[in-house]
Amino acid sequence: MVKSATNFLNLYRKSLSEFFKASPLYATILFVLVPIQSVLPAATIAGSQLLLTSLNNNDSPITPAAVWSVSVIALGIAGPIVTLTQGLLTDRLVAHINLTLMEHSKKLKGIATFETANYYDELEFIRSQSGWRPVNLIVFGLDLLRDTLSVVSYIVLLAQFNFIVILLVLLPIIPQAIFTYKIQQDAFETMVDRSPQSRKMQYYAKTLLANTDAKEVRIFNAFDFFIKKYQHTFTQIHGRLSRVRLKQMRISGAYAIVNGVALVVSLYLVIVGIQRGSYPVASLLTFAVTVVSLSQSLGSLVESSSLLYDTLLFMQKYYKFLSRKDTLDVPGKTISLPKVPFAVAFNHVSFAYPETDKKVLQDITFEIDPGSTVAVVGENGSGKSTLVKLLLRLYEVSSGEIMINGTPINQLNVDAFRHQIRVVFQDYSKFNLSLLESVGIADLQGFTPENVKLALQKASAWDNFSEQKISLQSHLGKQYEDGIEISGGQWQKIAIARAFLNDDQASLAILDEPTAAIDPRSEFEIYQHFAELSKNKTVIFVTHRLSSVTMADKVLFLKSGEIMGFASHQELMRTNSEYAEMYRMQAEGYVKGLDKSENR
Numbered sequence: 001m002v003k004s005a006t007n008f009l010n011l012y013r014k015s016l017s018e019f020f021k022a023s024p025l026y027a028t029i030l031f032v033l034v035p036i037q038s039v040l041p042a043a044t045i046a047g048s049q050l051l052l053t054s055l056n057n058n059d060s061p062i063t064p065a066a067v068w069s070v071s072v073i074a075l076g077i078a079g080p081i082v083t084l085t086q087g088l089l090t091d092r093l094v095a096h097i098n099l100t101l102m103e104h105s106k107k108l109k110g111i112a113t114f115e116t117a118n119y120y121d122e123l124e125f126i127r128s129q130s131g132w133r134p135v136n137l138i139v140f141g142l143d144l145l146r147d148t149l150s151v152v153s154y155i156v157l158l159a160q161f162n163f164i165v166i167l168l169v170l171l172p173i174i175p176q177a178i179f180t181y182k183i184q185q186d187a188f189e190t191m192v193d194r195s196p197q198s199r200k201m202q203y204y205a206k207t208l209l210a211n212t213d214a215k216e217v218r219i220f221n222a223f224d225f226f227i228k229k230y231q232h233t234f235t236q237i238h239g240r241l242s243r244v245r246l247k248q249m250r251i252s253g254a255y256a257i258v259n260g261v262a263l264v265v266s267l268y269l270v271i272v273g274i275q276r277g278s279y280p281v282a283s284l285l286t287f288a289v290t291v292v293s294l295s296q297s298l299g300s301l302v303e304s305s306s307l308l309y310d311t312l313l314f315m316q317k318y319y320k321f322l323s324r325k326d327t328l329d330v331p332g333k334t335i336s337l338p339k340v341p342f343a344v345a346f347n348h349v350s351f352a353y354p355e356t357d358k359k360v361l362q363d364i365t366f367e368i369d370p371g372s373t374v375a376v377v378g379e380n381g382s383g384k385s386t387l388v389k390l391l392l393r394l395y396e397v398s399s400g401e402i403m404i405n406g407t408p409i410n411q412l413n414v415d416a417f418r419h420q421i422r423v424v425f426q427d428y429s430k431f432n433l434s435l436l437e438s439v440g441i442a443d444l445q446g447f448t449p450e451n452v453k454l455a456l457q458k459a460s461a462w463d464n465f466s467e468q469k470i471s472l473q474s475h476l477g478k479q480y481e482d483g484i485e486i487s488g489g490q491w492q493k494i495a496i497a498r499a500f501l502n503d504d505q506a507s508l509a510i511l512d513e514p515t516a517a518i519d520p521r522s523e524f525e526i527y528q529h530f531a532e533l534s535k536n537k538t539v540i541f542v543t544h545r546l547s548s549v550t551m552a553d554k555v556l557f558l559k560s561g562e563i564m565g566f567a568s569h570q571e572l573m574r575t576n577s578e579y580a581e582m583y584r585m586q587a588e589g590y591v592k593g594l595d596k597s598e599n600r
């Protein structure tokens with residue numbers, strides 16, 4: 001209990017320091033004004049009692065009247081200033097928390113955090129709440145400060161009464177507070193637990209409402225299917241949360257009754273005290289007003305601190321994410337390679353994705369000569385994209401070693417190494433930016449309108465865009481009001497253009513199924529430019545179109561994470577029956593297709 005209270009206070013203190021990081025000015029104004037604002041109600045009550053006493057004693061009422069007046073006026077002025085500053089600080093804090101998260105993601109050079117289910121859930125939870133949780137941190141964080149100071153100031157006012165009176169007012173609140181924190185923790189844990197389910201619910205709603213799945217949902221008439229799935233998941237998680245909240249309400253009601261009885265008893269004690277002459281008559285006013293205000297402030301203190309507790313549990317996850325280290329092991333001193341074509345060597349490389357046991361690559365050993373072109377082929381799931389990810393050092397190998405120009409990959413400077421690579425991913429990004437930026441992002445220091453245009457030409461995209469009056473400045477995608485939605489093939493051509501951008505400065509090009517959505521004419525044109533792309537650099541391309549392997553010096557044939565063959569296409573055709581069969585099957589399918597159309 002003491003330990004968790006200490007943790008709570010430490011986390012609160014740490015979280016408050018975020019206010020100052022977000023805006024030192026607004027935070028300072030608030031931390032000066034809120035305490036003053038908090039004690040002002042008690043000051044007005046004290047002023048009232050002094051006023052009554054002075055009138056009763058025929059003394060001058062000027063000083064107590066001044067205390068009362070100044071307190072009331074200051075209270076009126078402080079309110080709007082605090083509200084304004086709180087609003088301004090909230091905006092800053094939301095931006096600060098999100099920017100800190102984004103800055104931290106910069107340090108995570110590996111992608112395990114983003115592709116592993118557990119990490120992903122945690123990240124999604126933080127990301128989905130980072131837009132509004134900081135607001136609660138300010139609101140409840142300041143409420144706690146305000147309520148604490150108000151409670152202290154009311155207790156000071158009550159100090160003139162018997163100790164038992166104070167105890168009667170304060171005691172019932174302690175079990176109530178403990179219980180409320182416990183319930184809040186249960187509610188939070190229920191919410192965190194349900195985060196995978198919440199994601200499911202969001203997914204079902206999005207499938208029906210977003211444009212990405214609109215076609216198939218309608219063709220399959222799958223509306224009720226998704227609505228039922230949503231309702232089912234909602235009922236599951238809502239039931240748990242409702243039970244926690246109902247329990248909270250029942251027990252809070254019971255404590256309210258205990259509290260009420262304690263207040264009545266304390267009023268009785270004060271009346272008896274006044275009748276006996278222990279307290280002045282005017283103190284009844286102080287007691288009546290203070291006890292009600294104190295009771296309200298105590299209730300509010302418990303509520304705000306329990307709600308803050310909920311927010312602090314979020315902050316705990318936020319700090320945990322910030323303390324998350326990169327999944328790559330980056331040495332203190334790293335090596336940058338000269339701008340020459342890369343020689344790539346895999347030495348007995350095996351790999352299992354984090355938190356899984358299955359080796360998706362097993363004992364892979366091969367060498368690629370600098371400046372040569374290698375095609376990687378194999379069935380779905382044979383490990384081709386995984387090999388690419390390891391070569392880009394998005395993951396660390398489980399065992400074995402990858403060497404680039406004779407240097408182990410994990411001794412290279414990650415940023416410099418990646419900057420020497422041009423890459424097209426199978427699941428390429430559709431950056432909702434201008435056309436210029438969508439391509440330029442591949443070389444942020446070196447892109448110009450001219451070289452972006454050249455890259456788009458090599459990707460066989462420029463004429464197509466020009467015909468549709470899409471300029472370099474046009475915004476792509478639906479994120480913008482004036483954004484233009486382009487076709488799947490056009491998005492892919494932009495991804496290819498990124499590989500062509502300033503490609504003469506790269507040492508390695510990696511193309512993972514680069515032309516899957518491209519029309520045959522464009523594909524032919526792009527492949528013609530590939531010859532240019534492969535000049536002065538090593539090229540590795542993953543493909544299912546075996547017709548394109550003839551462009552490669554060698555073919556790496558993978559099956560179930562193992563190398564089945566690594567030789568020229570001609571040699572594999574001669575020596576590897578499985579490869580030859582795969583190639584013939586594709587070629588026959590194509591020829592049969594031709595025969596059919598000719599016989600029509």
Ligand SMILES: Nc1ncnc2c1ncn2[C@@H]1O[C@H](COP(=O)(O)OP(=O)(O)OP(=O)(O)O)[C@@H](O)[C@H]1O
Nearest residue numbers: 115353356360378379380381382383384385386387
């Ligand atoms: N992030 C991941 N976490 C866990 N397993 C993964 C992950 N990504 C891929 N896998 C698994 O690794 C294996 C190899 O996948 P990979 O994507 O490398 O195959 P591929 O040869 O590129 O397939 P395709 O031809 O379909 O693109 C598959 O069994 C897949 O399920």
